[in-house]
Amino acid sequence: MFDKLPISAKTEKILTKSLDETISVEEANHLMSIQGSDLYPLLATADYLRNEIVGDNVTFINNCNINFTNICTVRCGFCAFGKDADDPEAYILNDDEILAKAEGAVENGAHEFCVMGGVLPDADIEYYEHLLQLLKGQYPDVMIHGFSPTMISDACALSGIDIAEGFQRLKDAGLDTLPGTAAEILTDRSRELICPEKVSVAEWVDIVKTAHEVGIPASATIMYGHVETLAERVEHIDIIRKIQEETHGFTEFIPMTFMHEYSPIFLEGQSNLGATGTEDLKLYAVSRLMLRDLIPNIQVSWVKMGYRFAQVSLTAGANDLGGTLGGDELSEASGAPDGVNASINTLSRIVKNLGRNPIERNSKYTEFYPIE
Numbered sequence: 001m002f003d004k005l006p007i008s009a010k011t012e013k014i015l016t017k018s019l020d021e022t023i024s025v026e027e028a029n030h031l032m033s034i035q036g037s038d039l040y041p042l043l044a045t046a047d048y049l050r051n052e053i054v055g056d057n058v059t060f061i062n063n064c065n066i067n068f069t070n071i072c073t074v075r076c077g078f079c080a081f082g083k084d085a086d087d088p089e090a091y092i093l094n095d096d097e098i099l100a101k102a103e104g105a106v107e108n109g110a111h112e113f114c115v116m117g118g119v120l121p122d123a124d125i126e127y128y129e130h131l132l133q134l135l136k137g138q139y140p141d142v143m144i145h146g147f148s149p150t151m152i153s154d155a156c157a158l159s160g161i162d163i164a165e166g167f168q169r170l171k172d173a174g175l176d177t178l179p180g181t182a183a184e185i186l187t188d189r190s191r192e193l194i195c196p197e198k199v200s201v202a203e204w205v206d207i208v209k210t211a212h213e214v215g216i217p218a219s220a221t222i223m224y225g226h227v228e229t230l231a232e233r234v235e236h237i238d239i240i241r242k243i244q245e246e247t248h249g250f251t252e253f254i255p256m257t258f259m260h261e262y263s264p265i266f267l268e269g270q271s272n273l274g275a276t277g278t279e280d281l282k283l284y285a286v287s288r289l290m291l292r293d294l295i296p297n298i299q300v301s302w303v304k305m306g307y308r309f310a311q312v313s314l315t316a317g318a319n320d321l322g323g324t325l326g327g328d329e330l331s332e333a334s335g336a337p338d339g340v341n342a343s344i345n346t347l348s349r350i351v352k353n354l355g356r357n358p359i360e361r362n363s364k365y366t367e368f369y370p371i372e
């Protein structure tokens, strides 16, 4: 495959191996740092594996973000969305406002409510149960992808229950899947710099594994391009890989490139400018080579990259375009380049233009809806 390409012997050896088996952390570190003419063979290999594992379908979900509050006690250094409770822009949606957002989404054919927000100081498990029962009471057929490991950890502590009981109660109240957010970069060194108040690496792993044990599938995310090293990106993917080998509870892996423009740590001169385009592509490609069919779905975030680069990233090992979103205020606050609402037609167009097949899906990748 590589005999006509100007490629280094080491990269060729690793890519040839990756056609049949997963790559080691050391091999992934090499691929994450390649430059020049080794890049396109890496991308081609990841795209080849994507086709072998999931074929030419590119999935996405018709969903709606319901950001129920922007008040947050955690105040991560990278986040332009969270506010203090006394900030003039702080808000908490009431039940009527939440249902109004849900109603609009359902009229547009939404299959999922993505319920996210800041970490409220007094939100116990009953608070989140109420949000779930409110939405499921009106829309029992719409899946709820909601909350974060940090929210669940705080809520369980406030309610005096352990994490497993908390997840069981949320599942009983209607939680379908857990966003694997708050992962950011799973090394304590980087977390100390960007989100010292968030759950630690060990706590994040424990919370996500508990969700899987209770029967709540989760997405896995990585937010990269701020203060972490290339080796930490690989370390993160390896942690996700090891959890999945144990639980098989992740539905998808979602690389989220750092949006620096309005981020406090960038404005204070404490972070990088974000990843470059080839770094983004390498992250997708190395993820595919490390995760293979263990996590078959690798998602491109069009809201963070814009439609054009999201389309290009689908050629680097990815096979999912996320959701139509219908309002993602966290990304909007960070400067989403193409806005935060996509139509089915817009996402279908960039997929068809690649010669691949757009397919709508549900939150768990268990139901698929044809697109005319």
Ligand code: SF4
Residues within 6 Å of the ligand: 072, 073, 074, 075, 076, 079, 080, 081, 082, 117, 118, 119, 150
């Ligand atoms: S990323 Fe989430 S937890 Fe962190 S400050 Fe923003 S809203 Fe709060």
